[in-house]
Structures are given as C-alpha cells and as structure tokens.
Amino acid sequence: MTQEIAEYKTVKAEDVTTWYKAASMEAFPDNGGAAIEYKGLQIAIFNFSRRKEWYASQNLCPHKKQMILSRGMLGSEGEEPKVACPFHKKTFSLKTGNNLNGDECDLATYPVKIQDGYVYVGFSH
Amino acid sequence: MEKIIVIGNGMVGYKFCEKLRAKAGKNQFEITVFGEEPHPAYDRVHLSEYFTNPSVASLEMAPRSWYEENDINLISGEMIIAIDRANKTITSHKGTTLSYDKLILATGSSAFVPPIKGVEKQGVFVYRTIEDLDAIIEYSKKTKKAAVLGGGLLGLEAAKAMIDLKQETHVVEFAPRLMPRQLDNAGSDALLSKMEELGIRLHLNKNTRNISGDGKITAMEFADDSILDVEMLVISAGIKPRDELATACGLAVGQRGGIVVNDLLQTDDTDIYAIGECALHKNFIYGLVAPGYEMADVVVNQLIGSNDKTFKSYDMSTKLKLIGVDVASFGNALCENETHKPIVFEDNYKGIYKRINISEDGKRLLGGILVGEAEAYNMLLQITLNGMALPPNPEDLILGSRGGEETKMELPDSAQICSCENVTKGDICQAIVDNGFEDVAQVKACTKAGTGCGACNPIVKDIFNEQLAKMGKVVKNVICEHFDYSRQELLDIIKIKKVKDFDQLLDEHGKGDGCETCRPLAASLLASTWNEMILEKGKDAIQDTNDKYLANIQKGGSYSVVPRIPGGEITPDKLIVIGEVAKEYDLYTKITGGQRIDLFGAQIHQLPDIWEKLINAGFESGHAYGKSLRTVKSCVGSTWCRYGLHDSVSFSIEVEERYRGLRSPHKLKSAVSGCRRECAEAQSKDFGIIATEIGWNLYVCGNGGSNPQHAVLLAGDVDSATCLKYIDRFLMFYIKTAEPLNRTATWLNKLDGGIDYLIDVVVNDSLGIAADLEREMQFMVDTYKCEWKEVVNNPELRKKFTHFVNTEIPDPTMKFEDMRGQKKPVEWGA
Numbered sequence: 023m024t025q026e027i028a029e030y031k032t033v034k035a036e037d038v039t040t041w042y043k044a045a046s047m048e049a050f051p052d053n054g055g056a057a058i059e060y061k062g063l064q065i066a067i068f069n070f071s072r073r074k075e076w077y078a079s080q081n082l083c084p085h086k087k088q089m090i091l092s093r094g095m096l097g098s099e100g101e102e103p104k105v106a107c108p109f110h111k112k113t114f115s116l117k118t119g120n121n122l123n124g125d126e127c128d129l130a131t132y133p134v135k136i137q138d139g140y141v142y143v144g145f146s147h
Numbered sequence: 148m149e150k151i152i153v154i155g156n157g158m159v160g161y162k163f164c165e166k167l168r169a170k171a172g173k174n175q176f177e178i179t180v181f182g183e184e185p186h187p188a189y190d191r192v193h194l195s196e197y198f199t200n201p202s203v204a205s206l207e208m209a210p211r212s213w214y215e216e217n218d219i220n221l222i223s224g225e226m227i228i229a230i231d232r233a234n235k236t237i238t239s240h241k242g243t244t245l246s247y248d249k250l251i252l253a254t255g256s257s258a259f260v261p262p263i264k265g266v267e268k269q270g271v272f273v274y275r276t277i278e279d280l281d282a283i284i285e286y287s288k289k290t291k292k293a294a295v296l297g298g299g300l301l302g303l304e305a306a307k308a309m310i311d312l313k314q315e316t317h318v319v320e321f322a323p324r325l326m327p328r329q330l331d332n333a334g335s336d337a338l339l340s341k342m343e344e345l346g347i348r349l350h351l352n353k354n355t356r357n358i359s360g361d362g363k364i365t366a367m368e369f370a371d372d373s374i375l376d377v378e379m380l381v382i383s384a385g386i387k388p389r390d391e392l393a394t395a396c397g398l399a400v401g402q403r404g405g406i407v408v409n410d411l412l413q414t415d416d417t418d419i420y421a422i423g424e425c426a427l428h429k430n431f432i433y434g435l436v437a438p439g440y441e442m443a444d445v446v447v448n449q450l451i452g453s454n455d456k457t458f459k460s461y462d463m464s465t466k467l468k469l470i471g472v473d474v475a476s477f478g479n480a481l482c483e484n485e486t487h488k489p490i491v492f493e494d495n496y497k498g499i500y501k502r503i504n505i506s507e508d509g510k511r512l513l514g515g516i517l518v519g520e521a522e523a524y525n526m527l528l529q530i531t532l533n534g535m536a537l538p539p540n541p542e543d544l545i546l547g548s549r550g551g552e553e554t555k556m557e558l559p560d561s562a563q564i565c566s567c568e569n570v571t572k573g574d575i576c577q578a579i580v581d582n583g584f585e586d587v588a589q590v591k592a593c594t595k596a597g598t599g600c601g602a603c604n605p606i607v608k609d610i611f612n613e614q615l616a617k618m619g620k621v622v623k624n625v626i627c628e629h630f631d632y633s634r635q636e637l638l639d640i641i642k643i644k645k646v647k648d649f650d651q652l653l654d655e656h657g658k659g660d661g662c663e664t665c666r667p668l669a670a671s672l673l674a675s676t677w678n679e680m681i682l683e684k685g686k687d688a689i690q691d692t693n694d695k696y697l698a699n700i701q702k703g704g705s706y707s708v709v710p711r712i713p714g715g716e717i718t719p720d721k722l723i724v725i726g727e728v729a730k731e732y733d734l735y736t737k738i739t740g741g742q743r744i745d746l747f748g749a750q751i752h753q754l755p756d757i758w759e760k761l762i763n764a765g766f767e768s769g770h771a772y773g774k775s776l777r778t779v780k781s782c783v784g785s786t787w788c789r790y791g792l793h794d795s796v797s798f799s800i801e802v803e804e805r806y807r808g809l810r811s812p813h814k815l816k817s818a819v820s821g822c823r824r825e826c827a828e829a830q831s832k833d834f835g836i837i838a839t840e841i842g843w844n845l846y847v848c849g850n851g852g853s854n855p856q857h858a859v860l861l862a863g864d865v866d867s868a869t870c871l872k873y874i875d876r877f878l879m880f881y882i883k884t885a886e887p888l889n890r891t892a893t894w895l896n897k898l899d900g901g902i903d904y905l906i907d908v909v910v911n912d913s914l915g916i917a918a919d920l921e922r923e924m925q926f927m928v929d930t931y932k933c934e935w936k937e938v939v940n941n942p943e944l945r946k947k948f949t950h951f952v953n954t955e956i957p958d959p960t961m962k963f964e965d966m967r968g969q970k971k972p973v974e975w976g977a
Contacts, residue, residue: 089950090700
C-alpha cells in the first residue's frame with residue numbers, strides 16, 4: 023500500500039494553499055464520480071449534478087482500505103448528500119465525510135471549485 | 148409439598164405437566180409421571196410424518212431434558228399395574244411403589260381391534276405407537292399390497308402411510324361412506340374421488356368376516372363372499388379407552404369403556420382424576436387432543452385452588468389435511484336429527500364439496516362440511532360457536548371460489564381462535580397492544596396460539612393484521628425514504644406513465660436524491676420494462692457497481708470477466724481464445740459452478756480491450772454481474788448419454804438464449820436435465836426442466852444458497868413450446884410482483900395461495916394476464932442486445948473505463964501475489 027490512511031486529512035476551504043487543476047468538468051459523469059491522482063494521493067471527485075454540487079473526498083475506503091469510493095453511488099439521507107461504497111454499501115456524508123452508519127471511521131474531504139469549465143481541488147500543502 | 152402422580156405420558160399427560168408447572172408456585176407440587184412407552188411424550192396427531200421422516204425426536208412434545216429442567220420426575224418404560232386407593236399408593240410392574248396425594252389418570256386409549264377371526268396372524272398391525280409404526284415399516288419391506296381396516300380419520304392417515312411405504316393401498320370401511328362421523332354421502336364422494344386419484348382403492352360397505360392365511364395374512368374375506376388379497380393389514384377402526392387400572396381398583400367405568408368423570412374430571416374417588424381419551428364425560432369419549440388439553444387445564448385449575456372452571460361438552464369440529472386434501476367438519480355437521488336448511492356447493496371437476504346447515508329461522512349457522520377447499524373453516528366455525536348473525540346471503544360464506552372475496556365477518560373478542568391452547572381473539576389482540584408486537588411470530592410465542600395443530604394459523608394472521616390496522620400500524624412495504632411505494636407499485640408507475648429516466652421518476656413520484664437502495668432497484672425496473680442499454684442516458688449513475696462496469700468487482704478493486712457459454716457447450720477454438728486472452732492479460736481462470744469460465748484480476752481500463760477480443764471471437768456478455776439470468780446448466784443429454792430421453796443441451800441453449808440479459812428482482816439460474824437422473828440439478832434452480840418420456844417437467848422456485856429449497860412442479864409432461872410459454876409467464880409474473888431482492892423461492896414462500904395459486908396463474912391463466920405476460924417477455928427477447936458489444940463499439944462509453952481521469956496510469960495500489968501458479972489479490976488492507 024503506497025498510501026496510508028493517515029495521509030488523508032480533511033482540508034477546510036479557508037486553509038487551502040494550493041488549488042490543483044484536476045480535470046475538465048466533462049471528465050466527471052453526471053451524478054457520479056471519478057478519481058484523480060495528486061502527489062501520491064487518490065482523491066475521488068463527485069459531480070452531484072442533480073443537486074448542482076461538487077464534492078471531493080479520499081478515494082480510499084476506510085473499512086477495507088480499497089481505492090474505490092469514486093465508483094460509489096450518490097444519494098441523500100434526509101438533506102445530507104452521501105456516497106455509498108461499492109464494496110459493502112457503507113455510506114458517508116459528502117459534506118463532512120462522516121460515516122452515516124455510525125461504525126467505521128470517517129472520510130477526509132476536500133474543497134472543490136469550478137472555474138472556466140475545470141474542476142479544482144484544494145490542498146493545504 | 149403435595150405429591151402428584153400422572154399415569155400416562157401421552158400428549159395430554161405431558162400437557163398437564165406443562166400447565167401445572169406454568170401455573171403453580173415452584174415448590175407447591177412434586178410431580179412424577181409414568182409412561183409405559185420407552186419414549187417421552189410424542190405428537191400422535193402427526194404420527195404419519197414418521198413414515199417420511201422416521202425421527203422420534205422431531206415428534207417429541209419436549210426432549211427428556213425439559214422434564215429435568217422443570218423438575219418433573221419422568222419414568223419411562225414402566226407400567227403401573229395397581230392402585231391402592233386406601234393407602235394412596237401406586238405400584239409398577241418393576242415393583243416400584245410410590246404414594247400420592249392426587250393421582251391423574253391420563254392413560255389414553257389403545258387401538259380397538261374388532262373381533263374378527265384371524266386378527267392374530269402375522270402381518271396384521273394396529274396404528275397407534277411408534278413401535279407399531281416401526282413394525283409396519285419393517286414388515287412393508289417384504290410386501291407390495293396392503294389394506295387399512297377403517298375409513299375414518301385415522302384410517303385415512305394410515306392409508307397415506309401405506310402410500311408412503313410404496314404399497315398398493317386399499318381401504319376397507321364397514322359404513323357406506325368415508326369418515327362416517329364427520330361427512331355426509333356427498334362429502335364422502337368428493338373425498339373418495341380425490342383418494343382414488345392418488346391410487347388408493349376404496350371398499351365401502353364391507354363387513355370383514357375372516358382374515359385368512361397360513362400363519363401370515365394373505366387375504367381378507369367379507370360377509371358378501373368377496374375376497375381381497377393383501378399381504379399386510381393395518382387396523383384403524385377406532386379407539387378403546389385404557390380403563391383397566393381404574394376397573395381393577397373399583398372406580399366406575401362406562402358400559403362400553405371409559406373412566407366415569409364429573410364436570411371437575413374427578414372419578415368417584417375425589418383424589419383421582421381422569422383426563423384425555425380414557426375419561427368418559429357425560430357418556431362421551433373425546434378422541435381429539437384439544438378437549439384433552441382442556442381437561443388438563445380444568446384439573447390444573449383445581450389443584451392450584453381456583454375452582455371456578457369446569458369441563459363442558461366440547462366442540463368436536465376438526466379441520467385437517469388428509470393426503471393433501473383439506474377436510475373440515477364443524478358444529479352439527481350432519482344435522483341428522485335437527486331440522487335445518489342446507490346450502491350446498493359442489494364442483495365435481497375440482498373435487499370440492501361444501502355444505503352449511505342454516506337454522507330453520509334462517510338466522511344461525513348450525514354446522515357444516517368442507518371437502519377439497521376449507522379456507523372458510525375458521526370463520527364458519529366462529530360464526531357457529533358464537534351464534535353470530537348470518538349475512539343477508541349466507542351462500543356467500545362458501546361461494547368465494549365463484550369469484551370475489553368470501554364474506555369475512557368481525558369476530559367477538561370472546562371467540563376461541565386456537566382450540567388446542569384455548570386462546571381467544573381477545574387474548575391475541577391484547578398481546579399485540581400490550582407488547583407492541585409487529586411480527587406474528589412474536590404473538591404466537593407469547594399467546595401459544597397456533598402452536599398446537601396449527602389449523603388456526605391463517606386466522607391468527609388475519610387477526611394480527613386487523614389489529615395492526617386498527618392501531619394505524621400497517622407497516623407498508625415502501626422501498627426507502629425516497630419512494631413511498633412498493634416495488635410493484637413503482638413498476639406500475641414506470642409502465643403507465645412511460646417513465647424512462649430516474650431523475651424524472653424521482654421528481655414526479657419521489658423525493659430527495661435517491662440512494663443505494665432505490666437507484667439500483669429503479670435501474671432494474673427500467674431495464675425489465677424498456678430493455679434499453681443500461682449505461683446510456685445517465686443510467687450509469689443508478690447502476691450498482693457491477694452493472695456500472697459490466698463486470699464483478701473483486702477484492703482489491705479488479706474485475707472478473709465471464710463470457711456466456713450457453714448450456715456449457717463450447718468449441719475447442721473458443722476455449723483457445725479464452726486461454727489466449729487470459730494469458731495476454733494475466734488473468735486467473737476458474738470453471739464456475741454454472742458450467743462456464745471466469746477470468747479474474749482484470750483492471751478497469753483493460754475491460755473494454757478484453758471484451759473486444761472475446762466479442763470478435765463470437766462471445767457475448769454472460770451477465771454474471773447482473774440481477775439477471777446467469778446460466779442454464781445442462782447434462783449431456785440424449786445425443787451422447789445412453790439414458791438420455793431428450794436433447795437437453797439443445798434445449799438449454801434455446802432457453803439460455805431466450806432469457807439472456809433479462810433483468811429481474813434477483814439473479815436467475817436454470818438447468819435442463821435429459822432424464823430423471825437429474826445430472827444438471829434442475830430442481831435446485833429458479834426454473835428447472837427435466838425430460839420425461841413424453842415431454843418436459845417444469846420445476847420452479849428452487850435455489851441453493853444460504854437457504855436451499857427444492858423447486859416444485861409447475862407443469863408436467865409439456866412439449867418444448869408450452870414449456871417456454873409457461874417460463875415466459877412465470878418469469879414475467881415474478882418480475883412484476885416480487886419484492887426487492889427476493890429470489891423466486893422467497894417470493895413463492897410469501898405468495899398467498901402458494902404453488903397452487905402460481906399454477907392457476909401460469910397454467911390456467913386465472914388472472915387473464917397470460918397473453919400480456921407473454922407479449923412483454925417477447926418484447927424483452929426481441930430487443931436483447933449484448934451490452935459489452937455496445938460498449939466496445941461506442942468510444943464515449945469506453946472512456947468511462949479508467950481509474951484516474953487526470954493521468955493514464957492504472958491504480959498503483961492494486962497488488963497481486965502468486966498462488967498455485969496463478970495470481971490472486973493480496974488480502975484486504977495488506
């Protein structure tokens with residue numbers, strides 16, 4: 023395993039030092055996600071077009087340590103947007119990264135911004 | 148401590164102990180129970196099950212450990228031979244002498260053997276104890292032809308046992324009809340024709356004069372000089388109360404047997420009670436278990452000091468399944484000496500006979516008979532017992548099968564629902580209210596309703612549902628928080644409103660953004676209805692991972708590839724292609740349980756390339772990733788096999804190609820066997836086909852998996868076209884009505900009316916929807932396309948198959964290691 027889970031730490035919008043230009047908006051399917059690679063990290067970016075919202079989180083599932091969350095299914099629980107892991111259907115809030123089933127650990131999340139048709143992810147280093 | 152001795156460890160003796168321990172204080176009584184049989188009390192009502200499952204343990208009322216746990220001294224295999232009333236002691240044949248304060252005689256009955264010449268011959272048995280049954284089973288190994296003497300309840304049970312023992316079975320009855328105490332002539336005729344269909348030969352009006360044979364039985368001779376050759380005879384002509392102990396110690400017994408008891412079940416010695424089949428109450432012997440339990444209850448009440456309960460004459464209504472035929476008789480069934488107006492319904496084609504007896508003034512139901520269909524039994528019994536007013540058209544009570552619902556009526560709280568455990572409707576409703584039960588199993592565990600003979604289970608469920616409805620607690624089967632509909636309702640919406648898009652469905656009929664439950668469900672419904680490519684027009688966003696990438700995700704995030712190999716038939720050239728592809732992409736290969744080849748360890752970006760090569764070689768998607776048809780397994784069939792009756796391989800290929808790609812509530816598996824040796828294991832499939840001499844037998848709703856279930860016969864000896872027609876209807880009906888992720892077996896288990904109903908819908912077209920179902924299936928067949936071929940030829944779709952969107956490199960974390968010369972993924976998180 024090249025990445026340890028400890029390498030993924032939530033970045034808040036106000037702490038962003040680098041906006042990484044990940045890919046064009048079209049690279050991300052409607053109501054779905056895709057992964058990008060950044061300095062050895064794998065980040066899942068979600069285009070929740072139904073809500074006109076974008077989210078980013080670690081691509082690593084904290085349960086079985088699989089690089090898979092970008093292939094997860096989007097949805098909502100009440101008002102909370104969420105992603106379900108393809109392996110065992112554990113669900114995580116896209117806003118906070120919190121595990122919504124209340125057991126495993128949470129996801130690190132990252133700020134996303136859209137500019138001139140491109141998707142940017144915010145990092146703090 | 149008061150010393151209680153129970154003589155007799157049958158069902159009633161056992162129930163007495165259970166009730167006494169449950170109601171009395173812990174140290175109030177010392178209980179000793181004697182049984183002359185070697186086994187603890189067992190369920191004699193279901194004795195005939197012993198012939199198909201010869202296990203004493205499964206018949207036992209409670210294991211021996213139960214008696215220990217409840218501090219009851221059980222002494223089996225010991226017969227009491229004397230009661231000393233003056234000294235209040237009993238003595239066993241082994242010389243044990245014990246004293247009692249109260250003595251309970253629950254000695255039951257023995258089989259009544261009529262005084263016929265030759266009954267002592269070898270091969271003549273009675274049908275009463277497990278030892279009798281063991282002897283019958285052993286003897287039947289040498290015989291082919293058996294008769295049962297007695298056409299009553301027990302006699303017909305015994306006849307069923309003879310059929311199970313593969314005997315040519317005859318039933319001999321003295322009276323001019325079967326079950327003379329419960330049925331009238333027309334009811335007997337309906338039952339008779341059903342019995343004859345099952346191969347049981349009936350001889351009515353036969354007075355047996357002699358049992359002939361040299362040492363062992365070879366024939367029965369009748370008063371009308373006719374003769375029936377048989378090798379075995381089982382006598383089941385009635386019961387004889389076991390009153391010999393009572394007689395010996397001077398207690399009063401009836402002229403024709405039975406220990407005389409009063410309304411408190413006391414004999415003429417107030418310290419000795421008699422309960423069950425040995426007790427003669429108001430000159431009547433109760434040969435059923437429910438009144439025996441009631442007697443036990445009356446005595447227990449006295450012993451614990453609450454004296455208010457007495458035994459009153461007991462309703463002898465019964466409902467049972469005799470050799471698969473429902474037979475019920477309730478209230479005053481025959482009304483031989485009571486003026487009444489009968490209403491009779493007869494369907495000779497289906498073998499149904501129903502009769503209800505209405506009082507002269509037309510206001511009350513006196514009793515009746517049901518043969519062949521007895522669903523209305525509980526309701527009719529309650530109307531009779533509670534003297535409820537009849538509806539304006541009382542014939543509606545039994546004419547439900549004519550169309551429409553049978554009239555249901557609100558029962559009073561006092562209505563006794565479970566006669567074995569004496570549970571009223573009020574008890575059931577109260578248990579639901581007090582404990583907040585939401586599962587009928589909890590209600591049964593709490594009240595014990597339905598735990599005896601089980602005949603009241605349907606009405607218990609009805610009352611349960613009614614009560615929940617009254618409390619506003621009907622748990623509706625909705626899909627999830629986003630759709631307030633069941634799966635079936637959502638499917639109807641999609642069809643009627645012609646919805647083809649998930650967002651539209653959500654906007655117009657749901658709320659929120661969907662989730663991992665409703666999205667794949669909607670995807671399946673859309674596919675089952677419109678059969679459009681599942682990854683186009685935004686539908687990829689609602690597919691489960693496997694469907695989204697048309698491959699099964701494996702540990703480590705790689706995928707497996709399964710090309711379709713219809714019927715398991717494959718040419719060497721195609722095998723070579725699979726080998727070459729596997730080698731080129733370094734894929735682990737394994738033969739699957741469904742007669743095809745699985746290639747593991749493909750990375751996501753390799754999938755379209757791998758499939759391109761396979762499709763060019765003539766393969767297509769195997770849909771191993773979908774909730775859809777997997778494989779139709781086959782044996783080699785008549786083309787090669789010396790036993791084969793038909794070409795199972797050709798038929799399995801035809802079946803597989805007809806239903807390939809069909810999306811359904813769960814995965815579907817099938818198989819075709821060329822003869823009854825069943826090498827393809829068709830009876831463990833969702834639908835399985837087995838060749839017969841003249842056609843195919845179609846079995847449905849079987850599966851392996853965590854809860855294996857045998858498939859059941861839907862249609863027998865049908866030709867290929869009819870077989871496919873029935874499968875079309877069956878599958879479409881399943882797709883339309885099943886709950887989410889229910890396999891066919893689970894679906895059938897929940898289907899009201901079970902397999903009979905399913906046969907009615909599929910074979911007899913009772914709902915008039917067969918043509919629609921066939922048309923819908925034909926649409927699916929006509930619009931089938933290989934999904935992988937479409938992806939391979941569509942550059943837009945191909946683009947999705949990549950791990951990163953900002954670099955060409957594959958997932959650097961994916962790791963494999965070696966095992967037996969092939970690769971395997973490293974363990975989770977390694």
